[in-house]
Amino acid sequence: MNKFPSYKPYGEQAILIEWQQCIDDQILEDMLRFKERIQKESTQFIVDFIVGYHSLTLQYKEPILNYKEEVEILQSIYKKDFTAIQNPRFLWEVPVCYDLQFGIDLEEMAQKSKLSIDEIKIRHSAKIYTVFFIGFLPGFLYLGGLDSDLYFDRKPTPRLKVPKGAVAIGGKQTGVYPCASPGGWNLLGKTPIHFFDVTQQQPCFATAGDQIKFIPISLDEFYQLEKEVAENKYSIPKTLVHD
Numbered sequence: 229m230n231k232f233p234s235y236k237p238y239g240e241q242a243i244l245i246e247w248q249q250c251i252d253d254q255i256l257e258d259m260l261r262f263k264e265r266i267q268k269e270s271t272q273f274i275v276d277f278i279v280g281y282h283s284l285t286l287q288y289k290e291p292i293l294n295y296k297e298e299v300e301i302l303q304s305i306y307k308k309d310f311t312a313i314q315n316p317r318f319l320w321e322v323p324v325c326y327d328l329q330f331g332i333d334l335e336e337m338a339q340k341s342k343l344s345i346d347e348i349k350i351r352h353s354a355k356i357y358t359v360f361f362i363g364f365l366p367g368f369l370y371l372g373g374l375d376s377d378l379y380f381d382r383k384p385t386p387r388l389k390v391p392k393g394a395v396a397i398g399g400k401q402t403g404v405y406p407c408a409s410p411g412g413w414n415l416l417g418k419t420p421i422h423f424f425d426v427t428q429q430q431p432c433f434a435t436a437g438d439q440i441k442f443i444p445i446s447l448d449e450f451y452q453l454e455k456e457v458a459e460n461k462y463s464i465p466k467t468l469v470h471d
Contacts, residue, residue, distance in 0.1 A: 232306070233262075233284075235299045240291040243298065247282040251372045251400075253358055259284050260437050264315065265305050279361040279436045281370070319439040321465040322404070322419055324353065324395050325450035330418035337380055337397075337414055349444060351375045352395075352416060357402065357440045367406030367424025367432040371440060374402045386412030393419045395442070406432075417442075420454035421464055433464060 238244040245262075247255045263277050263284055276287035292298050326349040328334060338345045357371035374397065382398045387410060390396070394405045396413035405411060406423035419442075424431050434440065445453065456462035 232303075233258075235302065237292070237295050238285060241288045243286045243288075243292070243295075243302070245284045245286070245302070249282050251281050251360065253372070255282050256358065256360055256372075256437065260315075262306055265308065266302070269305055281360050281372075315435070315437070317437045317439070317469050318434070318466040319356065319441060319469045320434055321441050321443050321467075322421060323445045323449070323453055324417040324419050324442045325445050325447055326352075326417040327447045327450070329447065330394070330450075331416040333396075333414040334416050337378075337416065340380065341377060343377065348378065348416065351378055352397075352402065353442045353444050355442075357442075359434050359436055359438045359440060361436050362432060362434075365406055365409060365424075367422075369403055369423065369432075369434055369440065371402055374400060376400075378402070380414045382412040383414065384412075386410050390415065391418065393421070393423075395419060418450070420450055420457050421462070422457065439469060 233245045233247045236244045236246065245259075247259065259279060259282075263279065266274065266286070267277070273288055274286050275289050278285040278287065286302075326334070328345075331345075331349075334345045334348060337343075337348055341348065343351070352375070355373050355375055357373040360370045360372050362369055378397055379400050380397050389408055390405050390411035390413070392405060392408045394411075394415050395417040396403060396405065396411070396415050398413035403413070404419055404423050423433075453462060
């Protein structure tokens with residue numbers, strides 16, 4: 229694994245910082261610590277930080293006049309001691325109903341994988357997933373840590389509408405659709421909670437570096453929690469895992 233990241237100009241007002249191209253918790257931790265140190269020392273020049281699986285893009289307020297000098301500044305910041313993490317990280321327990329009413333692709337997934345439907349549910353909910361970044365929709369969490377036996381190719385023809393809260397697998401990733409949208413991932417369940425809520429001070433409850441644990445619930449429990457969520461009576465259980 230490369231010890232240091234590489235730097236590339238990304239238009240006139242941005243720098244793309246890249247690590248080794250793989251989904252890795254250590255790379256994510258390195259990126260987040262670097263981001264926190266940059267925020268502490270250079271926020272007056274940068275307006276946005278875009279985190280990817282193995283990249284960090286810095287968007288500057290104005291065109292970068294001396295790219296080489298700016299990279300040298302970033303390299304100097306990177307080499308400083310930034311082992312202390314400033315932002316807390318949480319493990320969020322997300323309730324998921326794997327009933328066939330919501331898991332409409334479970335039977336097909338079972339046939340392809342030679343696993344039973346129950347085994348797919350057990351394996352999916354047994355893992356603790358890491359939030360790497362948020363996109364392509366507001367509140368869509370890109371999660372790492374999926375069991376390799378649950379890798380399923382995206383559907384050749386995407387659905388025109390995947391329901392809000394659908395829990396799905398696409399390739400080597402699993403995630404939750406924060407709103408109704410077209411999508412080609414395989415659907416195996418649904419959560420009653422909101423992954424993006426504009427009425428909240430922090431619309432998406434999780435951030436990069438957090439962890440997600442899917443908690444299986446029955447169909448009756450799903451409808452009960454859905455009601456509590458609608459009445460603002462439900463809070464997602466969380467545990468502090470990093471401070």
